[in-house]
Amino acid sequence: MCILRTVIFFLIFTLYQVNSEDICDNRIYLMPLNTIRVKNYSPKECLQLTFDGNEKLNAPIGLLDLHLTNQQAHNVLNITFSDVKWSKAFLKLSKLGHIQSTFCKSYTIENNELIEGIKASDECFSLANGNLSVPYEIEFRAQLNTDILYRKIIFTSPLPDDLDNSLALSKRAIFYSIDVSSNHELTLKLQPLPAIYNIQYYKVEVFKNKAGFDVLLDVRLLQPGVNTFQYITYNEEGYYYFKVSAINEECPEDSCKKTVSPKIYIRRKYPPLVIGIVGASFMIPFILFIFHMWTRRTQTQDEHDKAKDRLFIVYNQTPEKHYTIVKTLERTLKIIGNLQIVTKANEASHIIYICGTHMFEPDPSTHKLLVTESSKSISNVEIIVVSFPYSTKEIPSYLGKCLKFDLMDDFGKLIQFLNCTVEFEEIPIFKDLSAKVTAAQIQTEPKKITLNMPVIIITEQSDGSDTEAKEMDVLL
Structure with missing residues (x-):
C-alpha cells in the first residue's frame, strides 16, 4: 500500500512538472478581440528555425516585455506582446551554451484585421529546472509583409527564494533584462519591486572588463516609474555588465543586494579582414601573408589614399x-x-x-x-x-x-x-x-552661441522730440 501511494505521488508530481513546463494551451488571447495561434517546437525542430537578425531590423510593429514571478517555489516567465502589428512571429528561449534546453514557439494572428493597441501575454515559460545562474537568451523575430522586427534579450533568473516579497530589501533580488539587439546600444529594462518596499531610487551601474580589470563606466539613479536605461557602447569592443540595486530609507545606497547581469561581449562592427585557411601545412597561410604584405607595399599612393x-x-x-x-x-x-x-x-x-x-x-x-x-x-x-x-x-x-x-x-x-x-x-x-x-x-552662454548674433535696436519716440536710437540689452 505504501509503495502504491509512493508510485501515485510520483506520477502526480511528474505530470505536474510536465504540464507546468512543456504543455501549454495552444492559444493565448489578445486584448480585446483577436486571438493568436501558438505552435510549440521541439528542441530539434527549434534548431532548424532561422533567427538571423541585426540592429537594422527594427520595424515598429510591436514591443516585447518580460515579467518574472515566483509560483510554487519556481520561477515563471511572463512574456507580454504589446502594440502588436505583426501577422506572425517566432520566439526562441534558450540557456546560453545549453542546446538541449532550447525550445521555440510561433505566434500567428488568426484574425488579420488588426486594430490599434493590441496586447497579449504568454505565461507558459517555466524556469524550474537546471542551474539558475546560467543566463537565458530570447530571440524574437516578427514580420508584417516586408517589415521585420528582431530582438535579442538576455537575462538571469534569480533564485526563487530571492524573489520572495516577504524578504527585507537588503536581501531582495531585482529581475531585469538587457536588450542586446544593437551593437551600439544596450537597453536595460527592470521589473519594479512591489510598492511595499517604498523604493526611492534604483541604482544602475555599468562596468566594462578591460585588460582584466573591471572599470566603472556609468552610474544612474532611476526614480520609480523609470524602468528603462540605455547605455551607448559606441561600438567599443569588450565585455560589459550591469549591477542593479534598490534604495529606500531603511536601505541606503550600496547597502542592498546588488543583482549582477551576465557579461555581454560587444565586438567591433567592422572587424579587420581575417583570412582563414584549413589545410595540413602551415606554409600556405605564411606564403599568402608574405604575398599580401608585398602587394600592399607596391600599391600606388592613390590606391592607398582611396577613401573608405x-x-x-x-x-x-x-x-x-x-x-x-x-x-x-x-x-x-x-x-x-x-x-x-x-x-x-x-x-x-x-x-x-x-x-x-x-x-x-x-x-x-x-x-x-x-x-x-x-x-x-x-x-x-x-x-x-x-x-x-x-x-x-x-x-x-x-x-x-x-x-x-x-x-x-x-x-x-x-x-x-x-x-x-x-x-x-x-x-x-x-x-x-x-x-x-x-x-x-x-564665449557662449550654456548651450547657445552668442558670437556674431544680431543686436535688437528699438527706436522710441517721446512727444516727437526724442528720436535717438536706444540699444536694448537683449540678444536674439
Missing part, C-alpha cells in the same frame, strides 16, 4: 562661427578619417546631421531621404547626429533613434565608428578644430 566611406554633412550655415567650425570639422574628417566628402545625400554611405544653435530642417530632397532611411528596417546609409557644447538639444523627431556623438569628447569614438583608428591628438588640423570649438564654448 562617402560622407555627406547636413548643417545650418548660420551663425558664422558655427559655419566655420563645421567646415573645419569637414576638413578634419577628410584628412584624419580618410573620408570622401560628397555633395549629394543619395551618394553617401554616412550622413552626419550637425546640431547648431537651433533646430533646423535641411532642403526638401535631403529631408525626404533622412525621413525615409531613418524609418527603414534595413537602411543603405548610416545616419549620425553630432553636437557641440553650444548646440541645441533639439533635433527632428525622425532622428531620435540615430547614434549621437558629442564633440570634442566623442571625437575618437566618431572616427572609430567611421572605420578609422589613428592617433589624432597631435595632428594640426585636429588641434585647430579643438581650439575653435573651445573658443566658441568660452
